[in-house]
Amino acid sequence: MSQDPTESIIEILLNKSTVKQKTYRKVCKAFKQLEKEAQQLIEVLSAKTIDRDQDVKLSVESISKQEFHIRVAGDLLVFVLHTNIITLPEDYEYNKSSYVTDQPLRKYLGQINVYNFMADSFEFNRLNDPGYLLARLLINSENYFIVEGDRQVGFMFKSAAAKELKNVDLNILIKLIISQAAENDLVVPPFPNIRNITVREKLEKTQSLGAGNKIGFQMSYQNETKS
Template identity: 85%
Template structure:
């Protein structure tokens, strides 16, 4: 007679549930700290820039418990806390590490995504304007973390942290994100691409006619198109 698997199922559910709850608490704490660090940094940047140019817009805006924005001149960084705990694909580098192999429950991650938009896209309600994912912060139940991103954002951090997340890590991350957004310029489509427009396009996109896309987004878009 086969053993009743009920107890085993209950144990699995309890373990996973506990881990996911710890993970979510960790990512919520990190999200709150990110906003605090961002606010302090924007205050410092404002003090440094206001004397020379009062028109540079620098601000942090809390939208709700899962979202806040940082405006850096013409850029808008949108920070989003996801409420679901996720896992990465099995062939992902993180899942191939000894760290996860030694304790499979470490594969459960909370995530904070950072998107880069043009500030005018929100101000003028240009719904079709693109943004792009600039950085992703992933945190597990032990508060160890992964940072994914382009250029310095991706290079400055280990594939998985050797120690729990600290506020100093978030301070470095915020500075790298803001620096990258500030360095990415806008590019406009070739003249021939925007030579002709329809009346509908004029009526629907008056504010965005001739507007550019962030370089980083266009590069991502081109890569997807070629695939």
């Protein structure tokens, strides 16, 4: 009869549970600091813009322990802390690095996702308006991190090899995210595509008729879909 694997199973479960709990504590701490960095940056931006244009709306709003929003003019950046600890696909570069292969428990990650919406989508309750994933911050139990993102965000944090997370990294990430959202303009659909509308569309989407999409994200994600 083969040896009873009960003790081995218990050990694996305990090891994973300990690492996942530690990982979650690290990502929660980073999320709080990220919100603090956002508050500080928005205060600086507000002080520098209020005399020039009081209509430029800049604010940070805490929604819950797992969510906060940054309003930057017409954009709303939604930061979401996920409560589940995840792993990346096995063929992901991070998982193939010596950092992870030397200690497989390092593959468990907490995640913070950043979505870009049009602020009017929330203000006018336009439920069908899309939001786009702008960046993803992943942190493990040792407080090492990687960042995924488009354009500037992806370029600045292009290495998949994790490194220890510092407050300066969060400060840079916040600035890049706000900068990227501000630089992406809206592009309306081609004229023939919006020539005809139904009464239902008029009644249900009055505020969104003629609304555009973020050009940078539209191009990026459409290209991914086509490939």
